[in-house]
Amino acid sequence: MGSVELHGRRYRLPGKPVVVICIDGCDPEYIENALSRKLCPNLSLMVSSGFSAIADCVMPSFTNPNNASIVTGAPPSVHGIAGNYYLDRETGERVMVNDARMLRGTTLLALLSQAGIRTAAVTAKDKLTRIIGHGLDGPCFSSERAGQTTLSEFGVESVEALVGRPEPDMYSPDLSLYVLDAGLALLRQNISQVLYLSLSDFVQHKYAPGEPESDAFLLAIDHRIGQFIQLGAIVGCVADHGMSRKTDFLGNAQILFVQDLLTDALGPDSAQVICPITDPFVRHHGALGSFVRVYLADQRNTQAATDLLRQSPGVHDVLSRDEAARELSLPHDLEADLVVISQQDWVLGASRQDHDLSAVQDRPLRSHGGYTEQRVPFLISHPLDSEGLAWALSTRLHNYDIFCAILNHTDSVGQD
């Protein structure tokens, strides 16, 4: 039986189709709510007949660190991607993490493809393709750029021809459903055997569990999960992070502008605040999340800044660089001087002027990044073996354990 090894973990090569879906921003409450109303038959079947748990995502509870974790089976301290956006300590530049420069080591998808397993990765947001597709010898593309694919760059001649419909709107539920439909086509046409499908959280940023729009979205996902199972795949579903309402009772966003707070207290240029949720998709969240990084010009201000932040409304915790690296498994060399984590119903911003609030005023703000969005669903369509079950029940399960659980602890090896 063949296997590959990555970051100290061995993974068996599958004989059956394996599909891992990262339902971006799928707070466990969406699933609980849907199950309580018997809304999603296939998710319900996964819970009753397969394996289900509520697992942790990695901190910060943002998209890039967690997608990198899922495809590497490791926390950010190992793979090096700790945000969507970061400050380069050496150059002082602010950098969007949209390629694999920051990625340390390879990915499981790359290793599987190199071991002869036909593997593909499809994402909603194009920013992710260069991370999860790093070293991958197989199709890798986004629905965001489905109309622009070329065989040489993406491993598929025309995604639109594959899926049978044109590129979806960037701000629509279909950006995600298109990913699943592309995966179904790759599987049906026998192009790929292992699929990693990563969706967008546009719907979850806008709609709470139980709202008609989130119901419809989850049901459309559920329907496609059923099709994957019917095609003989072992399906795993996780999320990159949860999602919480970030408003007061009137529906107004509760925002602490950390840059303004520190500038007022310690003077201009005393601190640089980085919002690692920042990405090109402003209409989701206006770059407002529950986790920011603070770089201080003068380290002697560390205690004063910490005390000030701890007393501020909306702040749950302030961690030093050492604490953040140790307690949250983050890469120490990249970490800021301070990490600030907000309370459940608050978000943290940099300066008021840095955030386009008009982009997020159509609905009560929902976002993520903190501890309160760290819990994610962990569902597998097939049961774990007894060894896997013992492991899953005794460990602190993470979303990045999903490939290990499926490849090593379900009947994924046997041919159909």
Next chain:
Amino acid sequence: MGSVELHGRRYRLPGKPVVVICIDGCDPEYIENALSRKLCPNLSLMVSSGFSAIADCVMPSFTNPNNASIVTGAPPSVHGIAGNYYLDRETGERVMVNDARMLRGTTLLALLSQAGIRTAAVTAKDKLTRIIGHGLDGPCFSSERAGQTTLSEFGVESVEALVGRPEPDMYSPDLSLYVLDAGLALLRQNISQVLYLSLSDFVQHKYAPGEPESDAFLLAIDHRIGQFIQLGAIVGCVADHGMSRKTDFLGNAQILFVQDLLTDALGPDSAQVICPITDPFVRHHGALGSFVRVYLADQRNTQAATDLLRQSPGVHDVLSRDEAARELSLPHDLEADLVVISQQDWVLGASRQDHDLSAVQDRPLRSHGGYTEQRVPFLISHPLDSEGLAWALSTRLHNYDIFCAILNHTDSVGQD
């Protein structure tokens, strides 16, 4: 203008009726959910025309520490009540906190009554009367023992005659509604001017936001709030703690038995685990909450126990005695060697044999005690003055600020 002072804070004596309701276990989500469906007209009016915020309760997010905080305007480090149940370090005995022996200093209710303001305290659970009624020169009784009142002990000859119906069932929504009806009678009959009314969380332990049973309960509370406002009272609503679902997707309670874990790892009698949620009301929660205290026989095991707990499924944080006292404002002299706080969907128990799980198997377990139940509603029927508004928006508001907000920052002084 008269005033009283307690724990460094001055409170103006009110000229108008003032009613503070502690809606036990009222997670903000109950209010948000009800408001989104326009279910509760009076709560809605408080939000739109009065003052509303989401505030913190004190940790641990349990009933006794928070009721003591609300009536003293201070955290447990000041008033000394840090749980419902504790281990006496000197005698080694486990003690239920059901009287004022642990209370340090007096209460605001006592001071108001001694300053000539007709003040009353009514609770659902009798265990609380001796804490919130400590030093109170006025009616103080529970609906749990409404049938057993005497004028000398409780300040009212017959509560049943006052309310007009017999003592309610201990496990019923009416245990709480009876408290409100008693308060309405005390106000209507001009017996009291200031009322502290503390309810029971029996409904919230059993029913999630939006379920018919919790809707009906909240609507009944809302109806009575409207009556208090009609009687000319300034009404404040807070909660002693929030409430979270503590189960997996199948609805099974997720419980980490901390005593068993430590006994297995460090040997018998190596640790004593205290569940400070413990109270006589087992059918609410089976003494399973999200915060436990650990007393180690040998302090050299501190690091080993901390590491073991941090790795265990369901644990969010482990604090040392010093950290707990400092970060959570808890009395250092009473604090345990370790404080363990669970993740949102987990509870912590002592030994499996210590908990009667049959008592909580009728419905998916809901409970509290951790950070994830620290957010509580803070609603006032009348607007704050500009000074009060500035204070409320710049501070980390706690449930124990409610009397300060009403007495010092609304028009509570002026006569009707």
